[in-house]
Amino acid sequence: MDNSVLNENQKRNYWVTACVLLTCFFVSCAEEVTKDKIKVVSSKSKSLYTNSEEEKKTDSINYQDRLGRKQGEWKIYSKDQLVKREFYENNKLEGKSIEYFANGEVLETAYKNGDREGYAMLYSPNSSAAKFVTFWKDNKKMWATFPNLIENNFLPDKGFINTANKEVEIIVPYVSGETLLIGTIDKNGIPIGKHRVYYETQELKAIIDYDSDSLRIFSRTGVLEETRWLNKDSE
Known part of the structure; x- marks a missing residue:
């Protein structure tokens, strides 16, 4: 060849x-x-950066966009224990911020556009009513009270705290978000008029009439079971 x-x-x-x-x-x-x-992209231990719109749509935890802004769910750990969950939109807190304490208690705080807006509740696991609740509007605390005492005793033994400096209507929630009490307090936090207490299933549980100093307690079927007087002189 x-x-x-x-x-x-x-x-x-x-x-x-x-x-x-x-x-x-x-x-x-x-x-x-x-x-x-x-x-x-699947890492949960560090902030994530992306240069594409497609990657922005991932469900990553502790995620930052290409401008360095926090987005979505963030989790904070201490010694492998979850201590806080937060949610962000464009680097501003949005929705519930949840803190977990060593004693088992939980603090939930509502945010909107980076400001506290709505309820902040401190409660124990498996409890239906919070130990303490505050209500915020435009990042200002309006009022506070002790829901578990209302649930157990109808009357707010420790009273109400009014920081709005004006008469306000209050809606006290259960941990679930259902209504526990609706009523009005004056600028000094003193309850006035009629306050209505509800079972968590939302049947009327009691009517507290501060004008007549009376407390009427109802069964879940609406039957009046008991009448008490807040002031013995009213009997």
């Missing part, structure tokens, strides 16, 4: 072999990059 033909065939074989090797090399590199990328 002519040597020139042999050389041409050899050259052609060398080029084919080189192309195959280069292709394998780039495919391998691409796979490694993809693995690393998936590993970073």
Whole structure:
């Protein structure tokens, strides 16, 4: 066989072999990059950065967008124990911020556009009524009280705290969000008029009439079971 033909065939074989090797090399590199990328996006231990709108749609925890703004759910740990869950929109708290304490108690605080808005409740696990609740409007505390005392005794033994400096209507919630009490307090936190207490299933439980100093207690079926007088002189 002519040597020139042999050389041409050899050259052609060398080029084919080189192309195959280069292709394998780039495919391998691409796979490694993809693995690393998936590993970073699924990480929950550090903030995540992205340069694409597609990656913004992931359900990653502790996520920051390409502008460094916190987005979505953030979890904070101490010694492998979850101590806080927060939710962000464009670096501002939005929705519930939940803190978990060593004694088992939980503090939930509602936020809107970075400001406290709505209820902040401190409660024990498996309790239906909070130990303490405050109500916020425009990042200002309006009033506070002790829901578990109302649930158990109907009357707010420790009273109400009014920081709005004006007469306000209050709606005290159960931990579930259902209504526990509706009433009015004056600017000094003194309850006035009629206050209505509800079972968690929302049947009327009691009517406290501060004008007549009376307390009427009802069954879940609406039957009047007992009448008490807040002031013995009213009997």
